[in-house]
Amino acid sequence: MAVSHKSLNSGDCFILDHGLQLYQWNGKESNKYERAKALDVMQKIKDDERGGRAEVLYIDEGHETDAFWSALGGPGKIQTAEEAGGDEEAEKKLEKDLKVVPVTVTDGKPSFAAPQQPVKHAMLDSKALLLVDTGNAVFAWVGHDTDKATKSAAMTAAMQYIAANVRPKSTPISRVAQGTETPLFKDCFADWPRAAIAPLDFGSPVKSPTAKIAAAKRQSSSGELALGMLHNGPALTAEQKRANLLAEVNAFSDKVGKVEMWRIANFDMVPVEPELYGQFYSGDSYIILHSYDDSRGKAAWVIYFWLGRHSSVDEIGTAALKATELDDKYGGAPVQVRVTQNKEPLHMLRLFQGKFVVHEGGNPSSFRNVSEEVTVSDGTGLYHIRGTNEFNIRAVQVDKTASRLNSSDAFVLCEKDKVLVWFGKNASTNEKENARSIAKVVCGKRTLNEVEEGSEPADFWAELGGKCEYPEGAPEEDEATAARLFHCSNASGAFETEELHDFSQGDLQMDDVYILDVWSQLFAWVGNEANETEKRGVMDLCAEYLKCSNREGTPVIQVEQ
DSSP states (O other), X not given: OOSSGGGOBTTSEEEXXXXXXXXXXXXXXXXXXXXXXXXXXXXXXXXXXXXXXXXXXXXETTOOOHHHHHHHTSOOOOBOHHHHTHHHHHHHHHHHHOEEEEEEEETTEXXXXXXXXXXXXXXXXXXXXXXXXXXXXXXXXXXXXXXXXXXXXXXXXXXXXXXXXXXXXXXXXXXXXXXOOOXXXXXXXXXOOOOOOOEEXXXXXXXXXXXXXXXXXXXXXXXXXXXXXXXXSOOOOXXXXXXXXXXXXXXXXXXXXXXEEEEEETTEEEEOOGGGTTEEETTOEEEEXXXXXXXXXXXXXXXXXXXXXXXXXXXXXXXXXXXXXXXXXXTTOSEEEEXXXXXXXXXXXXXXXXOOEEESBOOOXXXXXTTSOOOBOOSOEEEEEEOSSSSSOEEEEEOSSGGGOOTTSEEEEEOSSEEEEEEOTTOOHHHHHHHHHHHHHHHTTSEEEEEETTOOXXXXXXXXXXXXXXXXXXXXXXXXXXXXXXXXXXXXXXXXXXXXXXXXXXXXXXXXXXXXXXXXXXXXXXXTTOOHHHHHHHHXXXXXXXXXXXXXXXXXXXXXX
């Protein structure tokens, strides 16, 4: 809609995208659900499109700043909810736009059935590929019982659907596998079911309209539920962990075949020199084609399109389009994998044999003004070596300051005439070897030296802007220490809990409570609309959870929304 005060109305919330400033404007008559949804969208824009760099600003009607009015084009009269037509009109438009489109794939080519409305959860068939069209975005939902060809064609189908319906190429597309649905996807279904989890009674009657339901269930103690939470977590032997690791690494093939790599520039694919394979820029997007023979000796392909966290919208859109075109070149047989920076799967990292490096900077967006300054790496900087094994090793450029160091890892400092490998005092032998390997990749013709923590020369600290405090580092994160999030609620009439996987801030609902376990401490997050039973229960559960995991004494921090 138009960037003008005329677009605002008191009954709704609006997001004003001003580059690295994101404004959420809340009309005085807007409700809590509209404000929560606006926050969720704001967070996605900040994380997915601005690489976490954008400043998020919240403004209530009547408290607008000069900067906000300037970004909006100037102040003016704001419509009332009635003048704008109210929520009823907006809901009618949403219902009109929202539809499910079944997709059939024959010989790698997708065909589309008639759109289905209204959207119901029962439409999600585990053997189907469905497009959920919201009017502003398209989700490609893939059932877990679909065949390989159908799964491979999901992104292709979404792109063709957008083109056939004369929609902008920048229309967001998300591939959603059954069982990994996000809050934004679930919001498309008014009847999305709530998972039934083991109930819990905290010793006081549940005061809710659905209390009769709870009475029919066997209530568990807080100790029983805490044990359930722990037993649902990973409990694997070293051999099982290694087997799972190899399974993920060899998801498509146990051997690396032919690898080709292109960078997106000016709406096209530009070949990357083979000696630079594995080196990426956070401001760019790339396409990687892995060609190999499958277990039957038949030709197979995987297409990765890698999106840097500072990539522009047009580069991201072009990468998706070019990946589809490359897919079509091979008759729709390749598997497409959308990869965002810092979320690289092991089967992709393996292709670069421990030489995966992400530099800051990149090439200009095709839509940017030619006079706009573009940051391109000059070969200097500080690189954090990350990874716990030979498969997931990578180097990521970080701010060139001593505060980014930590004693548990290794770093590579690149200067104009030399490269220095810094080993933290707690860095493992494998981490040191990985750092040496990465240093050789970025060194070029410069001299290469090593230094142990505590033996740094003066010019090392000078290059980092001076010596300062930095952390000792956290223990190596594995399945035992990885963060876990539990959703706690008595909405069904009984106190229940479920673990959320691949969670984000958008999973937090203001009418419930959550437990976030980050190993070194436990957070009890309390939503503004949570009831008293939930507020009391979550702290009792935290205590039992720590007792059952033999971690009594671990700090528990209650966080109010």
